């Protein structure tokens with residue numbers, strides 16, 4: 001049933017570019033892009049409750065790989081290279097950070113994204129002597145839209161499979177109590193590394209696919225930390241432990257932030273920060289969980305009445 | 306050959322020596338009590354056996370192979386399972402999933418319908434029949450303890466470490482708990498149990514090891530050990546000896 005509905009929704013969404021103009025299509029691309037990022041983020045951070053702020057590091061690596069390699073090889077190969085680079089970076093970062101817990105992990109992942117940005121900037125300024133690159137690829141917005149839709153569908157399917165597979169259970173056990181996990185024979189580092197890497201590859205692809213949209217790319221654009229924060233807020237708002245939660249959080253928040261950045265460009269970050277705090281305090285498990293709780297309470301009341 | 310051997314095991318936390326040159330061996334099939342006053346190092350000893358804490362010095366071997374250099378997940382795969390003094394449930398999982406987590410990642414893993422069948426049997430064994438779908442966070446204290454034991458047994462351990470599993474139970478629950486552990490004994494599993502409830506120790510353990518300030522004070526048949534002057538002094542102070 002849920003598979004059928006999802007497939008129908010997929011077909012309907014795939015038809016959207018035939019019916020809408022450039023502006024709504026752009027919004028659609030933005031929503032899908034963040035939908036992918038938030039869903040991928042929740043793959044790892046949902047069950048483990050490790051708040052990663054490294055999203056933009058992988059997103060930016062994807063975009064930059066496309067900018068650098070686009071002229072050298074066919075597009076599918078460029079995407080493959082981007083995914084591989086994302087994977088290698090994720091494994092290295094994972095090995096270095098996944099032993100950290102709590103706030104140390106948050107800070108480290110944030111620092112990592114900044115480090116990647118600085119490294120790319122340094123390399124561009126001192127070695128290639130250009131800051132910023134042009135991406136000229138014959139890929140129209142509707143193609144970007146379809147690619148992102150495909151990536152989203154694959155990511156959701158993966159998330160669904162993981163939630164029912166052994167590795168999904170392992171991750172939930174680790175999230176609940178790593179001491180118990182290790183005493184039951186679960187390889188903690190291996191499990192976390194696998195999911196962190198998978199999530200990072202998807203984020204890298206999300207950046208790579210959207211690269212042709214910008215035409216001009218530079219580190220401050222594609223490594224903008226706001227992307228990481230937005231991803232976290234969206235996933236938390238929708239509920240990181242539900243299949244469609246992160247996507248559901250991405251839709252309203254993306255539209256809200258589009259509107260805010262257009263109308264209040266100077267106060268945008270303050271509003272973002274306040275919203276972040278509000279969501280973490282008021283809806284720690286997401287709106288879907290809050291809704292379930294509310295519905296259960298209503299039911300109880302009815303039963304008693 | 307003994308199942309478990311501790312040779313000169315020492316654990317220091319900064320300046321504090323929690324376990325001090327502890328040496329003992331346990332044979333397969335034995336149920337041994339590990340006793341001692343509060344803070345004498347019993348839990349620390351279990352923590353080193355299960356791989357939760359690294360040793361400061363000494364070695365621990367299982368069936369003649371050193372395990373004290375391994376992490377907890379490798380030690381678990383060699384056949385050691387435990388419960389914790391402060392119960393560690395997996396609160397966001399159901400009771401069934403708590404047990405499934407043990408079945409799915411043990412040495413010869415179970416998953417799917419095979420695991421389902423096993424979960425039912427394990428829960429029934431500890432008195433939690435039909436509670437599979439309850440959320441672990443909703444369980445009472447005694448039921449949490451039962452679930453934790455079912456989880457440990459699900460790994461089919463050779464050696465089971467119980468850290469005050471009977472503490473905090475009312476007399477009826479205690480009776481049921483002792484019966485349960487007696488059945489485990491009879492099934493042939495080797496048990497090392499830390500316990501302050503002396504009636505339970507007398508009923509369950511043929512042999513006891515007593516620790517005091519990290520070191521071994523006595524080791525022998527339960528009746529002898531419990532009437533030993535030095536042991537009584539360690540437990541009750543000099544006036545009673």
Ligand SMILES: Nc1ncnc2c1ncn2[C@@H]1O[C@H](COP(=O)(O)OP(=O)(O)OP(=O)(O)O)[C@@H](O)[C@H]1O
Nearest residue numbers: 318321323341342343344345346347348349350390
């Ligand atoms: N992680 C730790 N860090 C520092 N000190 C510790 C640690 N764990 C235990 N200790 C200390 O080591 C000593 C032995 O503690 P342990 O928990 O092993 O005692 P115990 O025999 O289990 O006592 P109880 O009967 O109260 O459970 C105590 O003084 C305790 O405070």
Ligand SMILES: [Mg+2]
Nearest residue numbers: 347348349390
């Ligand atoms: Mg203790």
